[in-house]
Amino acid sequence: MEYLNFFMFIIPPLFALLIHNYLRHGELSNKRKIVFAIVYFILLNAITLGMSWLRGVKGLRFEDMTLTYKIKYISLGTVMGFVLPFPICLLTEDQITLGGLKRYIKRFCQDMKKYTAYAIRMAKADLGAEVANAYLDWLWWMIEPVCNMLMYTLIFGVVFRASEPFFPIFIFIGISMWGFFSRSISGSVNTVRVNKGIITKIYMPKYILLFSKMLVNGFKMLVSFGVVAVMMIVFRVTPTPYILYAIPILIVLFLFSFGVGTIMMHYGVYVSDLSYITGIVLSMMVFMTGTFYSLSKRFPQPFGELMEQYNPVAFLIASMRKALLYGQAPAWELLLFWGFISLGLIALGAFTIYSNENAYVKVI
Template sequence: MKRFFIDFQKYFKYSIYSARSALNAEVAGSYLNWLWWIFNPICMMLIYTFIFGFVFGGSEKFFPIYIFIGLTLWDYFNRTVSTSVRLVKNNKAIVTKVYLPKFVLVETKMMVNFFKMLISFVVIVGMMVVWRVPVSLNVLWIFPILAILSLLIFGLSCVIMHFGVFVDDLDNIIKILLRFVFYATGIFYAIDTRIPAPYNHYMLRLNPLACLIDEARKALIYQTTPNLKWLGIWLAVSLIICAFGIHKIYKFENSYAKVI
């Protein structure tokens, strides 16, 4: 792990520069530029609010904000994890010509998606003001929740990126799994009230994404203290996954160029 921290510090500026370049390239030639990063999640929130709020009768308090928080954290997770499968192959020109710790590719992608998530959180704050959501110091719990989510994303992305180099079918498998996780995470419904006991407890606690999204909603909307026990459990699990992923990358990264 000492090597990881040395490389992390050494290549951190490169990651920032690469992420900034990716963001600029993404909006180049677009009339609305970065405004799409606001309009896209807002439009998705409006669609899900209409379908599940009016058509299917979602009754959760502050329902549009409830959905938007779920979509914001889900997009951060989904965009990073889903693209990590082919991350090495998509950066073949870099991987085959210069040495770069391969976890930096994940780090750069995370920075891009984290920036987009921050824009969505600005919208969430605006929505909380409009809906007059009560605010207390519990909103500060969102920072450790996001930190745990980021560790989980980094660890999973490193593992998936590594195996994605050697298993071509992994891309399709991950897409199917992410679709299942999306509907099992409770983005647009409350797991604890819509799923019968004891299955709701298992879905809410054994699915890390569902757990973290639920705790984020509690902190931001309902002003309650998160379940520290489960935050601690998923923090420990995330660190273990990170260590496993980093170990795999360092052990096999010299063979990536040969495989691709």
């Protein structure tokens, strides 16, 4: 554990440097790398230490530190390490300017406006085609999650005794939201390849393809939430005003998946075996997201609670369960915070796609 004393200060700045280098298309000279490593080291640790000072941890005494504190320190530092390179790049790099950022945002908004009708039409057509040849039509969108729910309720509720109040609904919320996230991410990796036919004929911002795919997944998720509503009536869950939190939670989930998806989509074009890696990472993540059990109760502390805060999908699922089932208000500050991070991810993803999409057509 002594190593952690060292790494907790080092990991966040290194991550920040990685993001910084990424924003500069990997063209950072070695000299600048060292300078920025020092800058990020000082800034990030100052921020994190400042935060812990405000929370009442005065002074640095390694022997008094708990593991929780160290992990929290790294997590917060890493998240800040994602955010900080954006303003730093704006201030220090000539190639990245405020005007350029404004142009990108403007272009993104215009493109979204122009192509949303197309994305919706394509999503509708996809949904239609999916059920056109199936015997049970759209019922499949309910049958599939319901069957999964029954299976997991049995295994985790009865066999592993990880039951929670309203366990079937608890699981159903988990698999609906996780299903949306994992389908969007695993789909994003080969989006460009799958739509090869269209994009070699006409220009469109490539993230529109992902957006349309996510509308399809989002619609299926909403169908499952219809089932959740029915189950809540059947199980006599007392509704509270907090169920309104469901809307912002779903919006943040959509934004976060879109942000991650755009970045994955870009790498999916070049790295041919990325889909295997995403598959593995996603199936690992299922268990770190608490799809089938409550992370904060079933995981050894402090990891469970930490993961519920610093794994955005886990946080969103847990918040949804609180709001719908247990009449508790989710932590809105954290929700807002993840919302902003998601916007940052989208900015990064859209920027990546805009600056590289020219080459996609030539690679595939």
